Amino acid sequence: MVKLTEDMVKSLENEIVFLATASKDGIPNVSAMRAVKVLDAEKGIILIADNYMNKTLKNILENPKVALTTANCREMPYQYKGIAEYYTEGKYLKIAEEVDKALKPDLKPKGAVVIKITEIYNLKSGPDAGKLIAKDE
Numbered sequence: 001m002v003k004l005t006e007d008m009v010k011s012l013e014n015e016i017v018f019l020a021t022a023s024k025d026g027i028p029n030v031s032a033m034r035a036v037k038v039l040d041a042e043k044g045i046i047l048i049a050d051n052y053m054n055k056t057l058k059n060i061l062e063n064p065k066v067a068l069t070t071a072n073c074r075e076m077p078y079q080y081k082g083i084a085e086y087y088t089e090g091k092y093l094k095i096a097e098e099v100d101k102a103l104k105p106d107l108k109p110k111g112a113v114v115i116k117i118t119e120i121y122n123l124k125s126g127p128d129a130g131k132l133i134a135k136d137e
Contacts, residue, residue, distance in 0.1 A: 002044035002117045002134045009038045011076040012046060019048065020067040021059035021084075029055045032071075035099045035109070044082070044117030044136075049096035049109040057111075060084045066115060069123060077124035078133070082117040 004012070017033045035049035050057060060066065064084045070076055087093055088111040096112035120134040 001042070002120060002136055004038060004041040004044055004117065006041075007076060008078060009041050011070045011072055011078075012036055012038055015070040015072040015076075017048070017068050017070055019056060021056050022063055022065070023059050024062040029059055031056045033068075035096070035103055035107075037095060037099045039095070039114070044080075046115050046117065047092060047095055047099070048113045048115070049099050049107075050086070050111040050113055051100065051107055051109055053110070053113075057086065057113075060086055060113060068115070073123050077122060079121040079123050080115075080117045081119040081121070082115045084113050084115045087112045087114065 013036055017036050018030055019033050020028060020030045022028050033048050035051060037047045039045045039047050066084045067079055067081045069079050092112040092114055096109040100107040100109050118136040119132065122128050122131045122133055
């Protein structure tokens with residue numbers, strides 16, 4: 001189980017998050033996300049509200065492996081890798097609606113992407129660059 005620290009949670013929820021996906025053919029895509037909530041720091045589970053996803057959503061449905069980092073990667077130099085699931089109803093959509101409402105009251109999500117973080121890597125330059133920090137066992 002990959003645990004997110006308090007600082008990681010703050011960064012993911014308060015910074016722009018860059019979400020990288022790839023199609024089933026391996027064509028990459030990266031998008032900036034703002035509507036992010038950590039659902040369970042102990043288990044490394046986060047939610048991203050789908051407000052405007054097009055290629056990102058298509059990729060997630062074809063290939064659920066994703067990577068993300070925050071715009072604040074100098075202070076929080078982490079790359080998170082995980083597996084995404086997409087929801088268009090139920091409790092995750094309700095949470096996405098709450099996340100959107102806090103950001104912009106008239107925004108309504110199409111769905112919710114729930115990501116289980118399976119690995120965390122160091123992004124800081126130097127001898128530990130790219131070093132695995134945590135991994136699901």
